[in-house]
Amino acid sequence: MKNIFKQAMIAVSLIAAAQGALAAGDATAGESKVAVCAACHGADGNSPAPNFPKLAGLGEKYLLKQLKDIKAGNRTVTEMVGLLDAMSDQDLADMAAFFDSKPLQLAGAQPLTVKVNSGIEVDGLELAEKIFRAGKADVGTPACTGCHSPRAQGNAPAGYPRLSGQHAQYLETQLRNFRAGERTNDGDQSTMRQVAQHLSDAEIKALANYISGLN
Numbered sequence: 001m002k003n004i005f006k007q008a009m010i011a012v013s014l015i016a017a018a019q020g021a022l023a024a025g026d027a028t029a030g031e032s033k034v035a036v037c038a039a040c041h042g043a044d045g046n047s048p049a050p051n052f053p054k055l056a057g058l059g060e061k062y063l064l065k066q067l068k069d070i071k072a073g074n075r076t077v078t079e080m081v082g083l084l085d086a087m088s089d090q091d092l093a094d095m096a097a098f099f100d101s102k103p104l105q106l107a108g109a110q111p112l113t114v115k116v117n118s119g120i121e122v123d124g125l126e127l128a129e130k131i132f133r134a135g136k137a138d139v140g141t142p143a144c145t146g147c148h149s150p151r152a153q154g155n156a157p158a159g160y161p162r163l164s165g166q167h168a169q170y171l172e173t174q175l176r177n178f179r180a181g182e183r184t185n186d187g188d189q190s191t192m193r194q195v196a197q198h199l200s201d202a203e204i205k206a207l208a209n210y211i212s213g214l215n
Contacts (some may be wrong), residue, residue: 001056002149006075008089009130009139011188016058017052019158022092024065024097025060025093025094025095025096025097025098025100026093026094027094027097027098027100027101028098029094029098030093030094030095030096030097030098030099031098032090033087033091033094033095033098034095034098036083037055037095037099038074039077040052040079041054041055041099042054042056042166044056044101044102045057045058045098045099045104046102046104046105048168049135049167050167050168050169050170050174051167051169051170052079052167052170053167053168053170054104054105054107054165054166054167055102056100056102056103056104056105056204057099057100057102057104057162058099058100058104058154058161058162059100059105059154059155059156059159059160059161059162060096060097060100060156061096061099061156061157061158061159062154062156062159062160062161063095063096063161064092064093064096065159066095066185067084067087067092067095068089068092069185070084071085071087071091071092072082074184074185075183075184076182076183079093084189096119100156101169104162104164105165106163106164106165106213106215107165107166107167107168107212107213108212108213109125109168109209109210109211109212109213109214110168110209110213111125112124112125112205112206112209114164114202114203114205114206115202116200116202116203117200117202124202124205124206124208124209124210125209125210127202127203128206128207128211129210131144131199131203131206132144132145132207132210132211133145133150136198139198140196140198141194141198141199142195144163144195144207147160147191148160148162148163149174151164151214151215152164152211152214157197163211163214164211164212164213164214165212165214165215166211166212167212168211168212169208170206171207171208171211171212172204172205172208172209174202175196175199175207175208176196176201176204177206178192178193178195178196179193179196179197181193
């Protein structure tokens with residue numbers, strides 16, 4: 001009886017170890033699996049096109065979730081339909097690990113003037129900094145720093161992506177998609193949708209530009 005119990009415990013341990021190994025991404029193995037990604041995202045995850053996101057250094061947990069969501073159809077990215085269908089969970093983990101291992105090339109913010117809802121033109125960088133660091137208390141919008149850190153470096157263990165250095169055009173598109181309910185893979189709490197619903201077009205443009213220049 002003791003031998004049977006011991007063997008059972010060993011079997012359980014081996015299964016757990018195998019599952020743990022499967023969950024861990026291998027950046028070296030991932031390099032050969034991301035060739036299809038290079039056309040849009042760059043060979044090292046630094047996309048040259050402002051409408052495609054930089055993937056380098058975004059956080060392995062976040063990247064893996066996005067890959068799984070896209071494969072499962074929980075996030076729609078037209079250009080990626082069908083591309084991940086043949087990929088296993090281990091493949092996706094390796095791809096996420098590869099891109100996260102690469103340094104992000106910074107984009108940089110630009111001087112920007114935006115017209116707020118009152119019709120007044122204001123400095124976009126100043127407006128964005130206020131929202132990014134303090135939120136909008138009048139409508140209950142929290143500061144972006146709470147999840148993405150004061151320098152928009154993200155929180156990798158929690159799965160919150162790095163935003164600093166990302167293309168402003170891509171950030172603006174994602175905020176608009178969250179606001180419109182066209183992107184819904186932000187968790188059961190709908191955190192990003194709740195944040196974006198109270199942002200005007202001018203505020204979204206200003207925020208995207210400001211965040212792209214952080215480091």
